[in-house]
Amino acid sequence: MEIDPRRLRILHEVARRGGVMRAAEALFLTPSAVSQQLAQLEREVGLALIDRSQRRVSLTPAGRVLAGYAERVEDELTEARRELTRFTERLSGPVRIAAFPTVITHILVPALRELATLHPRIVPSIHEVYGRPALQELRHGAVDVLITEQDMSLPVLAQPSLAARALYIDEYRIVVPASWSDPPRDVADLAAVPWVAGEPGQASGQALDRLAGLHGFEPRRVHVITEFGPALALVAAGHGVAIVPTLALLDVPVGEVRVTDIRDVGSRRIDAVTRVSRTRSGEPDPVQAVVISAIADATAALDPTLRTHLPQVQET
Structure with a gap:
């Protein structure tokens, strides 16, 4: 046979x-x-x-x-x-990475530049997929590395078949239209304003639910938007306020929105998730390990970039 x-x-x-x-x-x-x-x-x-x-x-x-x-x-x-x-001089092969837009733009693009220089035989491909569909793709082997976001209020992803590496703690900020003459000064002022809210399953949507529950108000969700780019465009046009992670503010032109002084809004956690090896050695896939290391290096370079950019964004 x-x-x-x-x-x-x-x-x-x-x-x-x-x-x-x-x-x-x-x-x-x-x-x-x-x-x-x-x-x-x-x-x-x-x-x-x-x-x-x-x-x-x-x-x-x-x-x-x-x-x-x-x-x-x-x-x-x-x-x-x-x-x-182990017998090759350089690591090689395809690696499929699932991620969401802010991470693709500000972390994966520079990480891919580093990989192209240090490991030109590794061939990364990026899939813009996140949330439950992305986790399912990882479990099924359709992607090798998954970049996840999760609000700080939720527990760290803990499943025997998956391994997560923390990459970044991304602080939330509340942004308002630059044209507002009397922007909100504290959380109490947020109860009356219109919101450009994230989807309930997204980290920013979860952050708004957490903030509203903690301070006892029901947000007036006028718009519900998935991506931060359109959400910030609506804020800039005067249609409401939004909770956005600091990383998303790198895409905001100076003076387009106003970042309030309201702090303690929380943060989202960004992790790199892979499947746990079930082979005899139990070692992580060496190509995936190199890719995650490059992603971690690109993430570590974010703080100096943010320190340079954020003061240029108009604050109240």
Whole structure:
């Protein structure tokens, strides 16, 4: 009995993603191609591996057993690649990074410059995806490194299958239109103003909920915006106030908005998250480790940039 390991990988993806369509997306194949490879694998082993009697494709008992072996084969190949990097002069290979706009602009872009100089054989690719979808992509192996944001009120991500490295504590500031002659001076003044709020699942949305709950007011959410660029544009146009992280203020032209003196608004935590290695060595993937190190270096360079830029933004 000859079993093609490439077809085992397809079975492995179908098993962990729960269907042909999702496996096809992850493998960059058509659903038809995935189905054909599964059918060929069934001919190779002489057993039905896929239960096609129901609307949703599922594995037969034999399919589940073989998928378990397929997972071990994937782990062994990962271990082999890790061991072989010890014999190469330079690290190489693709690394898929999921992140959100402010991190892409101010952390990943400079990190990629450093990687291109120090490790030109590493090929990073950035995917703008965040929140629950990004975490799911990490678990499924569609991305290798995930940059997350989370409001300080929430616990640190703690799951046995994931490892998180803290990158940055990004303080929130409250911004108001520069045209307002009498801007809010303290948190009590924020109860009456219109808000350009973040989505409830975002760190900035969570920060507003936390601030309102702590001080006993119900914010008047006139606009609910996902990205900080449009939110700051609405603030600049006079449509309300917003909570934004300090990092987002690097994109604000001088005089466009006013950063209030209201402090103690809290912060968001930015982490780099990877899957925990399940190989024999237990060591982190060396390519991913180098990428995260470059990201951490770029993050460390933020403070001098912020110290230079923020005084230029008009304050009350």
